[in-house]
Amino acid sequence: MNTRLTRLLHIEHPIIMAPMFLVSNVNMAKAAAENGIACCIPALNYRNEQEFEHALVELNKMGKCYGINLIVNRSNIRLRKQLQLCVEYKVPFIITSLGKPEEVIRLCKPIGIKVFCDVSDMKYARKVAGYNPDGLIAVTNQAGGHLGSLSPGEFIPALVSLFPDLIIISAGGVGDHVGLMEKIHLGADGVSVGSIFIASVESPVSEEYKKACIQYGAKDIVCTTKLSGLPCTVINTPYVQKIGTRQNWFQSLINRNKRFKKWFKMLTYMRGMKVLRKAAFDATYQNVWCAGISIEHVHSIRPVKEIIKQLIA
Ligand SMILES: Cc1cc2nc3c(=O)[nH]c(=O)nc-3n(C[C@H](O)[C@H](O)[C@H](O)COP(=O)(O)O)c2cc1C
Incomplete structure (x- = not known):
């Protein structure tokens, strides 16, 4: 399937393996890349910057697309160092969550790092779109983790019509091909899929x-x-x-x-x-x-x- 997302990230299918705290790891990213999609790993999955840097070295060795998720509100006291490493290792894309992604976009976009921002309602989407990211991730009321307030049927078409120049990705509730196509028909350029990968062989959880x-x-x-x-x-x-x-x-x-x-x-x-x-x-x-x-x-x-x-x- 050929969408703005597949063209921007040079991936085969319009799917991002969503960032999952404690779950996403380098092995999952490798398996994702080998099978035509891109995985995004929360920087917070690494206990310190040495571990994070080691993971970035491993990920860059793949020579394929992957992303890093940064929490950009005040709760993340390690943000500055994490962002510095992302810039240094020129990660292919970043997904920002919570808070204000302005600084991340300002530093990353000029050097070719793509930035997508999680948004959970229209008010926040308008604010974030003003910083000019590459795309918005519509965290819907079907999402795992911190969920949004709108259904995909409400959220996706509203974002698509308001921000025609931004890539719109739907997050939440996708477990099979029907779910994926449903979101594409609503106008999404792709989907961000998390929960169904928790029980994967490569996942590190118990x-x-x-x-x-x-x-x-x-x-x-x-x-x-x-x-x-x-x-x-x-x-x-x-x-x-x-x-x-x-x-x-x-x-x-x-x-x-x-x-x-x-x-x-x-x-x-x-x-x-x-x-x-x-x-x-x-x-x-x-x-x-x-x-x-x-x-x-x-x-x-x-x-x-x-x-x-x-x-x-
Ligand atoms: C176990 C788990 C952990 C998550 N951790 C994060 C996270 O650290 N950062 C983030 O932006 N989103 C996080 N999310 C949300 C996902 O990135 C994504 O929005 C969600 O999984 C999509 O819905 P789905 O689970 O139905 O596919 C998490 C979701 C789950 C299920």
Whole structure:
């Protein structure tokens, strides 16, 4: 399939393997590149800049397209160094999430690094489009992780008509070829697909997490604000049912307090990420597994190559 996205990134299929905290790694990126799509890895998946730089060296050795995801709000205290390394290693593309991507676009576009920005509603899309990125990723209400507020049917056509010069990528809910074509027919230049790759052979997470993606389906996905303060999709395990998905009255109170809310948000975020990390790699009963409704399409643990086949078949 030939779209503006495939032409810009020189990939065969209009698919980005979406950045997934704790999940995306170099092996998945290699498998993606070998099978005609491009993987994007969150810089935060690396504990320090040495590890991140080592990954960039490995990724550049592929000689194929890949991307790095940068969180551009204040919670990411390592942003400056991560951005510096992306520029130094001239990564093919960057996906920005949250916050203000102005600086990333200003530094990267002139040297040929493509920049796509995650947007979760029209107001934020208008703001971000003003910085002139290469494209927008419409994070829809079907997405895994931090989901948006609009359905693909509302979001994609609105973005396409408002920003005809920007590449528009749809994120969320794609698990097979039908899902992919649905988004293309809505006007998207491509899709960003995450959840169905969690249970891939190349993914580094525990067997329990992968098996949960097989055993649970779309009806078992719930939204919690307990992890980062923002709505985030997780599998409704007995542990999630036990702890609930909403902040309690005291937490909500601090969240609204002008003096404390910044620190409280930071603390909530750090605690949430710790819980996710433990659940993704260790055997624990505290199972908080992030995934989206597209795990409905996951029936076994398979190599990335097979999962891509399911998308393009
Ligand atoms: C486990 C998991 C972790 C995620 N981590 C990130 C992340 O670190 N940065 C980001 O921009 N998006 C993240 N996302 C969102 C994805 O990039 C993408 O928008 C989403 O997976 C698309 O929906 P889908 O899961 O239905 O394919 C994550 C999603 C999942 C499922």
